[in-house]
Amino acid sequence: MRRPALLYLIAAAALLGLTALAFAVGRYPISPADLWGVLSGDAPARIQSVVFQVRGPRVMSAIVVGAALAAAGSAYQGMFRNPLVSPDILGVSTGAALGAALAIFFSVNTFVVQLCAFAGGLAAVGMVYWIGSRLRRHDPLLALVLTGVVIGTLLGSAIALLKYLADPYNQLPAITYWLLGSLASVAPHDLMAAAALTLLGLAPMLLLRWRINVLALPDDEARSLGVDTARLRTLVIAAATLVTAAAVAISGIIGWVGLLIPHAARLLIGPDFGRLLPLAMLLGAVFLLAVDTLSRTLSSVEVPPGVLTALIGTPFFLWLFALARRSW
Amino acid sequence: MSTASEGLHARLRLARGGFTLEVEFATAAHGVSALFGASGSGKTSVLRCIAGLTRAQEGFVSLGDECWQDEARGRFVPAHLRSCGYVFQESSLFAHLSVRHNLEYGWKRVPSSARRVVFDDTVELLGIGPLLARRPATLSGGERQRVAMARALLASPSLLLMDEPLASLDEARKGEILYYVERLRDELRLPIVYVSHSIDEVVRLADAVIMISHGRVVDIGPVSGRLEGGSVIDTRVAEQDLAWGIARLEFSGGSFYAPDVDALPGERVRVRIRARDVSLSLAPPRDASFLNVLAGTVAAISDEPGASADVQLDVAGTLLIARVTRKSIAALGLAPGRRAYALIKSVAIDRTSVGYA
CATH class of the missing domain: 2.40.50.100 (RNA polymerase II/Efflux pump adaptor protein, barrel-sandwich hybrid domain)
Known part of the structure; x- marks a missing residue:
């Protein structure tokens, strides 16, 4: 076992340094001295407003969304005993995307779009879970995953239909933009809501970390060791879905974080969920903050962070995959 | 030997595909009862029904005065609430945890007031003291099964179910494990149901044998003189x-x-x-x-x-x-x-x- 304390320390230091960097760089650069001035409260008003009104929500939402997606991915990968599983496996992102696309299609305001995205994510997973748990003749996990894939495809078709029907000058770009994911327009109160929901979902994961490990055993063995696997799975799915839906609602779909980061964290610290979760959250925050900072500084036109995560994620993932698969 | 009512009593009917399992038997309050029969005779299904991993369509399962299943009254205690240990043919251990931490998974779950076994005694009983600091990957098949048995026992079960725990081992390892199963039988005051299709194992371990063929109990009683051949x-x-x-x-x-x-x-x-x-x-x-x-x-x-x-x-x-x-x-x-x-x-x-x- 590697030394977890050291890993946490390095990841936390990286996050801190990166946060400072993210505040400093951008269209309006802020010097380290000014940044320090903001902290001590005697910076010019203009700089204060850049830090608190413009960059603050964005930086903080990158941290929250990155940590949330990584936490949900860790829980799902442990539960499904599969390192290739992402938080989207039960359709939360597709459901959220459909919710958002519907809201945009009916031209409602941003808050309702977010609300619809959140509700769509929960509803999609709820439907997948309801159908999957009724297919009793099959292995429960397999039934869930297959139902998730099928329902995801169906919801994807519904999104395609909405895009086809949408007003091509106004609604279609908005839908496409949402689907690509962005942290550019997150307002402080959206962020607070997402952070609160994320914490709400994280609490059961942290409390049940010891039992979530038992889910990695074959179902029969876990049950004979006295763990109510069916109820535990339901709880984990609910918690991970809440966390993911809250994140996706404010950021749109940013892929790869929930797949890649838990996997990388597991390579670093091992599969024990209690240790894995904090590290994955730190790394998720670091990763998304780095990607988002790149996406707004790379060129004069913002590169969607979902595109960047894919560009970075694909080769990294293939490299991880080529490495020996660690035992669970 | 105690009366059957203090031991396990099972009456099960389970129809699946073309196979029907219909058995009834009772065991003594302690000692090994072997479920003996050819592959596919339904031994493992019986064990799974007793553990609650499979729900028999009609059935009654009780251990002493604890009723785990009584379909006539709609009672079915789920597997995780039955105090029974289950040793599988091949048990999974957490690869990332030491043997000691693997054992603690079953141990910690039981409130200390409800514990019926002592950690160190169980470890000693199965001779795994020297293995505690090791990782599962470094254990032999026989050692793994001993750890799995200890894990099952540390959850303080009132019944121990063993499903051909030697099936995946070679002959030399089988002898090693049999010795420890004998120790469990002799030192623990709890009934053990042991599934096997090996006459040698049954003879060595069992006090009573329940012979199963095509989903039916064909014979039941003390081992001596009962096994053909x-x-x-x-x-x-x-x-x-x-x-x-x-x-x-x-x-x-x-x-x-x-x-x-x-x-x-x-x-x-x-x-x-x-x-x-x-x-x-x-x-x-x-x-x-x-x-x-x-x-x-x-x-x-x-x-x-x-x-x-x-x-x-x-x-x-x-x-x-x-x-x-x-x-x-x-x-x-x-x-x-x-x-x-x-x-x-x-x-x-x-x-x-x-x-x-």
Whole structure:
């Protein structure tokens, strides 16, 4: 076992340094001295407003969304005993995307779009879970995953239909933009809501970390060791879905974080969920903050962070995959 | 031995595809009951129903005065609430945790007031003390199964279910594990249901046997004299002849020699002698290699179609079964009441046939 304390320390230091960097760089650069001035409260008003009104929500939402997606991915990968599983496996992102696309299609305001995205994510997973748990003749996990894939495809078709029907000058770009994911327009109160929901979902994961490990055993063995696997799975799915839906609602779909980061964290610290979760959250925050900072500084036109995560994620993932698969 | 009502009582009916399981049996309050039968006879299904991993469509399962399933009253206690330990054919351990931490998974779950076993005692009982700091990947198959047994026991079960725990092991490892299962049987006051299709294992371990065939109980009762194809004799080691590597085992009808018996003089061992390893003779042989010649009286001769038959020889109250051809029976004129000598090659009594009684 590697030394977890050291890993946490390095990841936390990286996050801190990166946060400072993210505040400093951008269209309006802020010097380290000014940044320090903001902290001590005697910076010019203009700089204060850049830090608190413009960059603050964005930086903080990158941290929250990155940590949330990584936490949900860790829980799902442990539960499904599969390192290739992402938080989207039960359709939360597709459901959220459909919710958002519907809201945009009916031209409602941003808050309702977010609300619809959140509700769509929960509803999609709820439907997948309801159908999957009724297919009793099959292995429960397999039934869930297959139902998730099928329902995801169906919801994807519904999104395609909405895009086809949408007003091509106004609604279609908005839908496409949402689907690509962005942290550019997150307002402080959206962020607070997402952070609160994320914490709400994280609490059961942290409390049940010891039992979530038992889910990695074959179902029969876990049950004979006295763990109510069916109820535990339901709880984990609910918690991970809440966390993911809250994140996706404010950021749109940013892929790869929930797949890649838990996997990388597991390579670093091992599969024990209690240790894995904090590290994955730190790394998720670091990763998304780095990607988002790149996406707004790379060129004069913002590169969607979902595109960047894919560009970075694909080769990294293939490299991880080529490495020996660690035992669970 | 206690009455059956203190042990496990199971009545199960489970129809699945073309297979119907319909069994009823009760076990003693402690000791090993073997569920014995061929592959596909439904042994594992019975075990899963007892554990609650499979729900029998009609069924009643109780342990002592605790009722785990009574479909007539709609009662079904889910698996995780039944206090029964389950040892699987191949048990999974957490690869990233040491043996000690793996064991603590079952242990920590039980509130200390409800614990019926002591951690260190269980570890000692299964001889895994030296393994505690190791990772599962470094364990042999036999060691893994011992850890799995300890994990099951540390959850303080009132019933231990073992599903062919030796199935994935080679012969040498099997002997090692059997020794520990014997210790569990002798030191724990709880019923153990042990699934096996190996006569040798059943004979060594079991007090009672429940024979299952095609989903039905075909026979149930004490092991002795029940398993076809051989006889089971409780003996005591009279002496160990280290020069020749053989032991003299005493029983009520005399004594015989067996090689490589891993027991000290005075210890009780149970020996299974396969019927086909026993020859019969009307007079003690001379100048022959048989070390074991036991005089007895023919008690019965089985009446079955085919060229051979089982002859039961009463050796001072102990029944010895010899499988011989009908041609020999006719040539010797064997019939109930006739005096005869059983001839047993010592090498036919091998290690796997001998166990602690």
